[in-house]
Amino acid sequence: MKKNDLKSMGKSFTKYILIIGALLILLDFTFHRHEYFSFAEIYGFPAFFGFVSFVFIVMLGKWLRKFLMRKEDYYDQ
């Protein structure tokens, strides 16, 4: 197998996900999405919420390393 298998897989995966993402946003304009809360009916709200939540989780997690991360043998010392 070629060495850059993973890279090319990653590239085509990114391409398809972006296409699907764009389609989902476009679809939002074609019908009225009913939600339990009116502000969630804004175009692309779940998409925005998903993106921001994900970035927030990862960045906060990364910052928490300062407080929560110890050496692998921490409990054996």
Added chain:
Amino acid sequence: MISNFIPGLIMIITSFLLPTIPQYFRHPAMLLSVGLSALSLFNGYGTFLEWDILGLNLILYQSDSLTLPFAIIFHIAAILVIIFSWHSKNLMEHMATLAYAGSAIGALHAGDFFSLFIWWEATALTSVFIVFAGNTNAAKDAAMRYLIIQVSSGVLLLIGACLMLYQTGNHNLAVLDLKTNFGIFIFIAFGIKAAFPLLNGWLQDSYPESSVTGTVALSAFTTKLAIYALARTFPGTDSLIWIGAIMTAFPVFFAVIENDLRRVLSFSLNNQLGFMVVGIGIGTELSLNGTVAHAFVHIIYKALLFMSMGAVLYRAGTTKASELGGLYKYMPFTTIFCIIGAMSISAFPLFSGFVAKSLIMSSLGGMGMVLIYFILFFASAGVLEHSGIKIPYFAFFAHERKNKVKEAPINMLIAMGIAAFLCIAIGVFPKYLYQILPYAVEYQPYTLDHVISQLQLLVFAIIAFLFLVKFKLYPSEIRSTVLNSDWFYRKMLPGIGKPLFKKIGLLTDSLYKNLGLSFKQVLSKSYKFSNLSYIKVTTPSFAGTILISILFIMLVIVLV
């Protein structure tokens, strides 16, 4: 006659007979015992076995619409675990696993708090051997801590049951509230096993230390038994909504930075329990259905994910993200099964997580609980992060792998295949799952609004992941320990206690020495035994001092 036999008991009896059965027939015998126990699923609802002992009426076997779905899924989980461990020759682990599954099934059918207590402790005492079977020093230490915590939960349950009997004259399982003292004891007992915030340390401590197959068994029973118990005794308890919401959100951050993928899954398990606890807290028919449905599908996809990581551990020797990657080439089937588990837990439409989680989200939406709704929506993005992406990505992709490994053994692939099939089948045909839920509620998960909303959330969260990786913002895998609530009793308490006890020890040592001498002098004067060598007044050791101190404190508490 078989209809009066407590479900699960036949599995416990079989587990004790396993050593007498030749190695080759052990797994078929285990499967047979689960099959025999599963016959009880056709008994219908009612009370089938009671026992009057010591003036107490114990309800040993009862069944209703809440026990049935849990009983079905516990039997399925037992079958999956047995198939997954077919290659293993570890007798102790097989015995423990079968007895553990049997105890959990027995617990579901207990009709009073004392019978529940017996099974509650039985699950603790059997499962500790599964942690023990991890067979490393770390596993043995974790097993001891696990045992202490689990037994404590049982003791609290017993205290609650006794107080309840004393105060109300009743000990049958009933809906309780937190206004009574026994209600609080029982609530905390269940809360420990359900891994409430700050009571959760044991879960992430012990599960990842267990063996390749052991973790799969552990992930299915203990915590879901606690969810069942909470759903039976505390439905509609408001505080559970907040406890559950915190449980969904907090473990997410720990899972991001944890390196051991089986520990990541343990944090993820904790987060999933949060969704179920919220459902119990809301307490409507729809939300309780949601909790049961979620527990049902969760057991399958969580077992699937733990099985895929078990297969990785078995073949590659580790589940540390920092040392894995690129396994998709060598373990293609395991990769596919893992991705199916990942998509199920992330609640992609057409996968089982979607049809279960929608029930809980809809009941929250219907009640207008906007904040909790969005905490759970946020946590859904978190589930995608740690279980949907992190697990498959770091194990099977991430980097090219240098040394070859083999695909998982056939029995593991069969077990994973069955679980993966169930994940998709339930996702595509949810009505069969809905039919066995406790309440008859008409519900349609596949509306365009629902599907588009969920897909937008998930797809854009994946885009966020690609974005973070592209710009090198995603945290790299680092070999490390992530502090969790077990830190309090693994580091803080010993940190305070050890020097303190040492000081007390020194103090009492000198005190005893002085006392001892004067005691000897008194003896020698009054009885003139001073030349007899066998009279010796020894000073107690350090451990002895601690023991005496503890006994003294207990005595004081009892007297007060």
